[in-house]
Amino acid sequence: MKNRIRVFRAELNISQEELANQMGVSRQTIHAIENNKYAPSLTLGMTIAKFFNKTVEEVFQMEEEK
Amino acid sequence: MKSILFPHRYKKVSGFVFYLTTLVGAIIYLTDFEFDSNFVMKIPALIYDPIIGNKNGIWIENGILDELITVILIISGIIHSFSKERMEDEYISSIRLQALTWSIYVNYSLVLIATLTIFGIGYLHVMIIHLFSLIILFNIRFQLKLRTYYKSGTDEE
Numbered sequence: 473m474k475n476r477i478r479v480f481r482a483e484l485n486i487s488q489e490e491l492a493n494q495m496g497v498s499r500q501t502i503h504a505i506e507n508n509k510y511a512p513s514l515t516l517g518m519t520i521a522k523f524f525n526k527t528v529e530e531v532f533q534m535e536e537e538k
Numbered sequence: 539m540k541s542i543l544f545p546h547r548y549k550k551v552s553g554f555v556f557y558l559t560t561l562v563g564a565i566i567y568l569t570d571f572e573f574d575s576n577f578v579m580k581i582p583a584l585i586y587d588p589i590i591g592n593k594n595g596i597w598i599e600n601g602i603l604d605e606l607i608t609v610i611l612i613i614s615g616i617i618h619s620f621s622k623e624r625m626e627d628e629y630i631s632s633i634r635l636q637a638l639t640w641s642i643y644v645n646y647s648l649v650l651i652a653t654l655t656i657f658g659i660g661y662l663h664v665m666i667i668h669l670f671s672l673i674i675l676f677n678i679r680f681q682l683k684l685r686t687y688y689k690s691g692t693d694e695e
Contacts, residue, residue, distance in 0.1 A: 497627040500690050509690075510629050 474533045478506050480524040495519055541622070549621035556614035560674060563607045567666070576603040608669065615673035619680060633683050641676035 481491055488506070492499040495516065504510035505520075512520065521528045544552075583598045623630050648671065652664040 497629065498625040500687055501627050501629040503690055504629055504687075510632065513628050516628060 473511050474508065474535055475505065475531055476533075477502070477520065477524075477531060480526065480531065484524070491520075491523070494523055541626075542620075543626065544617050544621040546622045546624055546626070548617050549623075552614045552617035552621060555610065556618045556677065559607060559611045559614060560670070563611055563670075566603075566607070572601075576601050577606065578602075611670055612673060615670075615677055619673065619677050623684070630684075630687070633687060634680055637680035637683055638676055641672060641679050645672045645675050 477491075481488070488502045489499045492502045495502070497516065501510065501512075505512050517528055517532055521531045524531060578599060578601045580597050580599055581602060582596050583600075584596075586596075586598050619634075645668075649664070649668055652661070656664055
């Protein structure tokens with residue numbers, strides 16, 4: 473699963489740490505999500521989307537199966 | 539869902555006790571230490587089946603050093619492994635679950651190999667080690683994964 477969290481973060485000019493604090497998770501977790509090393513739970517995904525005022529589909533995209 | 543993890547404040551102390559007890563227990567075990575002649579006291583026994591001696595009654599005289607080490611190692615290992623991190627979130631829960639899965643696979647693979655290759659009295663050592671191997675493997679794996687986790691994302695992006 474891909475995501476555009478880094479893009480939306482840049483638009484709002486906030487750091488990973490600030491986003492992590494807002495989401496109630498660690499900075500390492502945000503880092504792992506942005507680098508596609510961890511797929512967040514539905515709750516966290518929806519919370520992130522709501523924070524950016526976007527839909528879940530705008531923030532997260534399923535990768536095409538090869 | 540309510541957390542079933544121990545509070546973070548127990549992590550350091552339980553870790554210290556766990557690693558120290560593991561080391562002491564390993565040294566004592568490997569040096570053929572006479573367990574039954576240390577910390578001898580009268581204790582109640584649900585089942586007592588000595589190789590020689592009287593089986594009657596529930597109060598027995600027994601050196602409890604090995605029981606003490608076993609209990610301390612298991613309890614401290616469980617508390618250390620299942621104490622919350624300072625910032626406990628879903629990613630750490632995922633890492634903990636993966637470490638537990640890995641340690642079960644490895645532990646029982648080793649038990650299967652040992653079962654098929656070690657026989658006689660030697661298998662007693664396998665059973666004794668098996669008492670502790672799962673919690674030790676899980677602890678080591680989880681702590682290594684946590685180290686990688688904390689090192690990740692050191693460069694702000």
